[in-house]
Amino acid sequence: MTEPSDIAVMHEVGDRAIAWLHRNQDGFRPRQDETTSDFEVKDRLKPIGELALIGKVLFREGVAGSRQAALTRQLLDTAWRDHLDGGTILTWMQQQEPLSPIPFEIYVPFHELGYEEPAFEATLRSVHTLESWSAMETPPVRRLGISAFERRFGLPRSISTEAATAATWLGRRPEPWTVEMNVGYAITHTVFHLTDWGENPGGLPAELAEYLTQWLPAWVDDWLDIGHWDLLGELLVVDACLPTPTLDPAAWRGFAEAQTEDGAMPAQRGTLPEGRREDVFDALYHPTLVAAFASVLATSRAMGDLRAPAGSGAA
Amino acid sequence: MKQLSGAVHDLASELVSALRGGDHSVAGTTGSLGGDEALTVAAVRTLGADVLLPSTLLRRPAPEPDVAVCRAAVHAYPPGPQSSPTVAWSHWAMERALARVSATPPPSDPPGASGPPGGPDPADDAGPVPDVTALREASWQALTHQLSVLAALAVPGADSAVAAEAARRPVDVSRGFVRAIRRRDWLQAAGAGRWLAVVDGVPATLGLDAGLRFALRMGGADARVALHVHAALLMRASDTPRVAAPGHGSGA
Incomplete structure (x- = not known):
């Protein structure tokens, strides 16, 4: 059973992270001014995609509190109407790179939240029938993600979840002591895609849940010690997706202590960025978004345990 | 010294x-x-x-x-x-x-x-x-560290209270083994791996044999690492009597 004081620590991390994201939301704008190149605009769509995926979860989770939910809704609204210009920036990129999965991956969570761009969808459905769409060479975890977005959007699957999962690092359940940073991110994203970014923990196959239950504590301990808050945050998300999350109080305290006064989460210990506002934003937005994500899921699980009848909680 | x-x-x-x-x-x-x-x-x-x-x-x-x-x-x-x-x-x-x-x-x-x-x-x-109280109350990290220092007690059929603690927490010691290899602490990894060679309940996905050989390859220049790894591999290869977890008829 997680103590109420531990839940308060988790909740506070997300509360402050969302407030930082809201204050700095202009950083998500893909075209900062006339000098921004088209290449850079496309590159800067990635943060909006992450904002949409995570923001949707933040918004849907009841525990986020009305203030958090309101701020998140404003963030998502601004991202769609202003930063994506009502979806036309996605259509613009789609015109230039019809087979790129990037605009599709960004569109799906917005679509699930009720935003629409019919022209984008029509082209997508057409391009999706191409053999080339399924044949596109991507790392296995990305292929799993595309498969998951197809499922979420109601498109025929270019590969089954089972086949896509089997091709990932996690799907093979290799020696847990070989996990390095890039493997760590492959693991977390495999879990994100299988659980619809934490919305459906039941999407995690039982054998992968068992494997993660056994080894995740060792990885959490390791990246807590290293002070890599970005990956630690993602690992804490994975923990919150497990059948019996540990909600490790020591890891959460360390994570919370790493957060800056203004709510930003540095990517790593001792690397607080300085300089141009855009550069500071680029260095901080991802770990801060992940902190909000981990916080809302962990708080939700902890509150669920509190609400569960006696004897049915975690051992 | x-x-x-x-x-x-x-x-x-x-x-x-x-x-x-x-x-x-x-x-x-x-x-x-x-x-x-x-x-x-x-x-x-x-x-x-x-x-x-x-x-x-x-x-x-x-x-x-x-x-x-x-x-x-x-x-x-x-x-x-x-x-x-x-x-x-x-x-x-x-x-x-x-x-x-x-x-x-x-x-x-x-x-x-x-x-x-x-x-x-x-x-x-x-x-x-x-006394074994400190070991019994240790976190999985501290347990693994202490067991590793006491790896000489990891022998076939060991029936000490230390061995009983190792047998009671195979997953915790396995996590400690992962942690030790990740930290390139080959001596701790070899000692923990030696304990895992004599207890039941080690998750198959740990890849213990491969991990022992990896520790030997990377850290075997330290003869104490080589000693623990060879002891572990020898015990894994023979049908070594396992250490009983408490409550399973330990003769301590």
């Missing part, structure tokens, strides 16, 4: 050689260290019961010089009232190993007939049993 670490290294290397079936002279493993008796005794105390490991694992009589120097080490470095439980346990294990080799059945006995068929275990004559 560079001299001591060198002597420990040499002694551990000799033990590895003996475990791997290398030439084992009648002068015993400890005979290789030269004439400095005090240094030899100190090195033997550092490696503890492992000095008698070849006879324990290969089921053959211990060379008399090894037994003699082990006795000398036990007498020269008795644990005091301020000694940590780790020191006390290490001492206990040496006394126990000495009691066992003194009761080793003649070589004509078939392999596998470990221990006397009946009556009290002569090893029970070893001194008072140290």
